[in-house]
Amino acid sequence: MDYETIQVEQRGAVTLITLDRPKALNALNAQVLTDLLAALAALDADHSQGCAVLTGSDKAFAAGADIKEMSGMDFAAMYGSDHFSGYDRLVQTRKPVIAAVAGYALGGGCELAMMCDFILAADTAKFGQPEIKLAVSPGMGGSQRLTRAVGKAKAMEMCLTGRMMDAGEAERAGLVSRVIPAAELIDEAVKTAAVIAGMAPIAVKANKEMVNAAFETGLTAGVQFERRLFHGLFGTADQKEGMAAFVEKRPGNWTGK
Ligand code: CO8
16 A cells, blocks of 8 residues: 555564655654554554554654644634544554654654554654644643653653653653664564564453553553453463463464464
């Protein structure tokens, strides 16, 4: 399939999606959303693919929502079209998506990275919610996801001042899982995605769903949800295979059933 604003490449069982609007530092316009939704729907539908990596360029993962596209819009246009609400569908992707962030991840770019299942950051990465400088605010979940990721103090400071966090600070604050030298970012992200793609597919979906549930539920309900999904995995052929393979000291051979 051809896309206008992204490049999609399959590397084994890993789908590598690269934002491709270099002249606008990968600013997110309506077409990017359309392309991303199509690429992630294709990922979910393709049994040969187990995990995606979403990345940008060396200079920018994405420098935010497209300010030029938004600047002329009024309340009726924004509210009437529920502008960018399609990103809610993006987070419903059932296979894991890893954000591999180098350079700027600002505004909607930071929010897009946080919609992924986890973030691997190059040592050049810079995260920020600078919308306040434009007299607006995060609008794709940043005020909520950043606060859950790094806590109120840092999230509030970043949203109110627009200051950026470098990769080291982002790792210490829990926004990213690991910092990687920029030159190795894509290879390391694809390697990590390949590890995930090599796991039993139903178990991958269940693990993703239960970790995400921690954001939506209280502890007792979350633990209960986890336990029920754990019980459910004992209804899969891959659970039998996985435990037999352990006992027989061999790799598991997954059927996705
Ligand atoms: N939108 C559109 N174009 C952009 C954007 C953007 N967010 N960011 C950069 N560009 C363009 C520039 O206009 C410039 O284009 P041109 O060459 O035609 O002038 C080109 O990219 C290169 O940018 P710079 O010359 O500015 O590059 P610098 O290296 O000097 O600076 C920065 C890099 C610091 C990243 C700078 O470009 C910048 O500050 N960009 C804007 C960052 C920002 O404010 N992001 C937040 C945008 S608002 C947002 O994301 C809201 C999200 C919620 C939306 C929800 C809707 C419901």
